Amino acid sequence: MLHDPAQLDLMFQALADPARRQMVDRLSRGPASVSQLAEPLAMSLSAVVQHLNLLEASGLVRTQKLGRVRTCQIEPTALRAAEHWINERRLAWERRLDRLGEFLAETRDET
Amino acid sequence: MLHDPAQLDLMFQALADPARRQMVDRLSRGPASVSQLAEPLAMSLSAVVQHLNLLEASGLVRTQKLGRVRTCQIEPTALRAAEHWINERRLAWERRLDRLGEFLAETRDET
């Protein structure tokens, strides 16, 4: 579910927009309503709702409506999936560098 | 340099495209030329070069040209910056949850 490439695609696409990252940043400090999310952003409420829908579709944010207010919160498992993708690639590269270093050290010893 | 919001913007935008993530994935297994990067992708070499330029502008990939071949490799520090941004937000949220849990446990004890 979390390593579904399509979901990963949606997540990275969601994180690519600065307004959406600002929303995630706000939510990392605690839940917020749509209007609270919109408040620091220089755009219409409607635009914020559209961003929010994208964030929700990507799995990064979960929302629930009580009465007329929709409360939003972060879904940490989704964030972890994006983090994990990057981490795996970086580690693969760094392990490769390590092996190369060992190889060079060994061949130097053989002189 | 690494926490420059503009650079972060470029990095997340670069990672948002599946073709570019595939290129990063390929490079995590070792350096490659432009043609080698292009080989598994169903698009023209020209398109690959355009993706590559974006990856380089974002700082995720570094390239150097020797003769007529351009060799590409991952820049792990840049990957780490993106990773770090996500990690900080996730941790902030999880710490908040922990504090909430403690609070609830404490207030339960007070009955």
Next chain:
DNA sequence: GCAATAGTTAAGTAGTTGCTTCAGTGTTTA
């Protein structure tokens, strides 16, 4: 019940993105 609040939905639009093709530039190799 009426007005204010909180959000939703649809339609339209300017700007961006991800390609394409084509016509190059250097660099090797036979």
Next chain:
DNA sequence: TAAACACTGAAGCAACTACTTAACTATTGC
């Protein structure tokens, strides 16, 4: 030196994105 190779850059184009405004629904407080 000619041909093949490895890219590079520009122009063009269809699809997508990030907004806008405006009209709407549902809830809450007076």
